[in-house]
Amino acid sequence: MIDVRNISKTFYVPHEVKALVDVTTEIAAGEVVVVIGPSGSGKSTFLRCLNHLEVADAGGHILIDGIDILDRKTNINKVRAEVGMVFQSFNLFPHKTVLENITLAQQVVRKRPKEEAHSKAMSLLEKVGISDKADAYPDNLSGGQQQRVAIARALAMDPKIMLFDEPTSALDPEMIGEVLDVMKTLAREGMTMVVVTHEMGFAREVADRVIFMDDGAIVEVGTPEHFFTNPDHDRTKLFLSQIL
Amino acid sequence: MKNTSNTRRSMPPWKYNLWVGVFFAILFSVVMLIYIATIRIEYTWSWYKVPSTFLSREVIEISAEVEGRVTQLERKNDQAVITIKNETESKSYTVPAEDIRVNEGDLIYYGDTLATYRKWRAGIMVQGLWITLKSSIFAIILGIIIGIIGGIARISDNPALKWSAITYVELIRGSPLLVQIFIWYFVLGTMINQLLESYGLKEIPSLWYGVASLACFTGAYVTEIVRAGIQSIHRGQTEAARSLGMSYGQCMRYVILPQAMRRILPPLAGQFISLIKDSSLLGIIAVRDLLKASREVVTTQLNPFEMFFTAAALYLVITFSLSMFVQYLERKTATT
Numbered sequence: 001m002i003d004v005r006n007i008s009k010t011f012y013v014p015h016e017v018k019a020l021v022d023v024t025t026e027i028a029a030g031e032v033v034v035v036i037g038p039s040g041s042g043k044s045t046f047l048r049c050l051n052h053l054e055v056a057d058a059g060g061h062i063l064i065d066g067i068d069i070l071d072r073k074t075n076i077n078k079v080r081a082e083v084g085m086v087f088q089s090f091n092l093f094p095h096k097t098v099l100e101n102i103t104l105a106q107q108v109v110r111k112r113p114k115e116e117a118h119s120k121a122m123s124l125l126e127k128v129g130i131s132d133k134a135d136a137y138p139d140n141l142s143g144g145q146q147q148r149v150a151i152a153r154a155l156a157m158d159p160k161i162m163l164f165d166e167p168t169s170a171l172d173p174e175m176i177g178e179v180l181d182v183m184k185t186l187a188r189e190g191m192t193m194v195v196v197t198h199e200m201g202f203a204r205e206v207a208d209r210v211i212f213m214d215d216g217a218i219v220e221v222g223t224p225e226h227f228f229t230n231p232d233h234d235r236t237k238l239f240l241s242q243i244l
Numbered sequence: 245m246k247n248t249s250n251t252r253r254s255m256p257p258w259k260y261n262l263w264v265g266v267f268f269a270i271l272f273s274v275v276m277l278i279y280i281a282t283i284r285i286e287y288t289w290s291w292y293k294v295p296s297t298f299l300s301r302e303v304i305e306i307s308a309e310v311e312g313r314v315t316q317l318e319r320k321n322d323q324a325v326i327t328i329k330n331e332t333e334s335k336s337y338t339v340p341a342e343d344i345r346v347n348e349g350d351l352i353y354y355g356d357t358l359a360t361y362r363k364w365r366a367g368i369m370v371q372g373l374w375i376t377l378k379s380s381i382f383a384i385i386l387g388i389i390i391g392i393i394g395g396i397a398r399i400s401d402n403p404a405l406k407w408s409a410i411t412y413v414e415l416i417r418g419s420p421l422l423v424q425i426f427i428w429y430f431v432l433g434t435m436i437n438q439l440l441e442s443y444g445l446k447e448i449p450s451l452w453y454g455v456a457s458l459a460c461f462t463g464a465y466v467t468e469i470v471r472a473g474i475q476s477i478h479r480g481q482t483e484a485a486r487s488l489g490m491s492y493g494q495c496m497r498y499v500i501l502p503q504a505m506r507r508i509l510p511p512l513a514g515q516f517i518s519l520i521k522d523s524s525l526l527g528i529i530a531v532r533d534l535l536k537a538s539r540e541v542v543t544t545q546l547n548p549f550e551m552f553f554t555a556a557a558l559y560l561v562i563t564f565s566l567s568m569f570v571q572y573l574e575r576k577t578a579t580t
Contacts, residue, residue: 077490080486085487104498
């Protein structure tokens with residue numbers, strides 16, 4: 001489903017910073033991959049490269065469902081419609097109601113008629129458990145509710161892949177559970193997911209694979225069991241000892 | 245909108261009222277000083293002449309176009325039919341019956357007044373007001389269009405667009421409006437009108453060069469306001485919209501601009517209020533706007549004090565209405 005070959009990413013801010021160094025990995029359809037690592041390790045940059053929010057350096061390839069998004073001829077908007085993304089800071093549209101947040105892209109990008117977009121939005125709000133907030137504005141919702149709306153907004157496009165960029169990091173502790181529950185349901189339903197998170201419990205419980213990154217490179221890849229009980233690398237051991 | 249009278253005062257009521265009194269005393273003294281000064285210089289106030297510059301009753305005379313005798317004078321309600329006959333021809337006039345100047349049997353010569361009537365007529369000040377409103381409205385609409393395009397170009401990655409926008413903004417902001425009006429009218433206007441003439445087309449009246457100069461001038465400021473508005477919207481909004489598959493244009497139209505508009509409304513209102521006031525400069529290229537009309541009245545009626553106060557009051561009415569309208573819009577869009 002996702003095939004990443006030799007991608008690097010250099011920022012010039014203003015001095016050269018290598019955020020990703022020759023990363024290669026593959027993610028199969030239906031797989032849930034959790035990416036962890038210390039801050040500045042390039043895990044968010046890696047995720048953002050997957051839907052072209054960051055443009056990886058020339059030379060590598062990122063194939064999403066067989067389409068190379070680093071190819072200039074690719075219509076990136078078409079690919080993005082198939083790849084949902086959930087942000088750390090939710091990024092809901094504050095001038096639109098919850099319902100409009102979810103119907104906007106359906107109507108504008110998928111060209112669905114209003115009624116269809118509407119019923120799709122309502123069923124997704126039901127699924128994430130906040131159908132009673134359909135007509136509220138995002139500012140009147142709690143962080144957990146906003147993040148669930150953001151997930152519903154991404155799901156409304158019927159994506160093949162969902163990317164989560166630290167979806168619970170900006171939440172109050174008591175709201176983390178409700179968001180993780182929605183994500184677990186999604187994982188069980190067979191969604192292909194790439195999740196950057198610090199929630200080790202989630203990784204252990206839901207992930208098919210864990211990718212550990214440091215200094216812009218993939219250090220270790222393995223099943224959660226292998227990763228949390230018996231990691232190979234010293235760097236991984238050090239990281240785990242610091243956070244667990 | 246918060247009610248300002250609810251704010252807690254730091255002084256006791258008697259003191260507060262005292263200072264309110266001082267305010268009105270100052271206001272009254274200033275007006276009185278001006279008044280006394282005008283009396284000292286023996287200025288004769290003639291406010292009574294002002295209304296006629298807005299609306300006047302014009303007397304229209306109906307004159308005879310034949311010679312002969314009035315053979316018939318028939319009144320019907322407020323109309324009358326006057327028939328004049330001579331040896332060879334006969335002619336009837338239907339006139340309003342309010343002021344008939346002839347009787348049956350009168351001998352009429354060519355050009356004699358048969359009757360007169362009065363008609364309401366919009367005065368020069370009303371025409372001037374209309375020109376001021378018309379030029380301001382057109383300039384505002386054009387200014388918004390230029391500003392949105394310019395603002396988007398200004399933040400573009402494309403150097404051709406970005407540098408064009410920067411050059412435009414810096415050129416316009418760096419030179420006086422008066423000079424720009426002259427350039428539009430005397431340089432561009434001359435060129436365009438002569439070109440049009442050489443193709444046998446009609447010249448463009450000076451009003452439209454005035455509108456163009458105002459629009460161009462405001463457009464530069466609106467460009468900067470729009471740019472600031474767009475840049476004040478968090479980058480996450482663009483990323484969220486684009487990650488859903490929206491194109492740059494869709495993202496701008498549905499997500500960024502609606503949010504930016506709300507934020508730029510107050511500075512935009514200030515800009516347009518300036519524009520309305522600046523439209524008073526158009527008089528120098530022979531556009532008869534409110535101020536030009538006032539000046540023309542002054543040259544005939546010799547009452548500059550009254551006319552300029554009147555003009556100032558009318559500008560105030562227009563700008564105040566606009567700022568009220570914008571406040572209403574702000575309240576309406578602040579529903580989140």
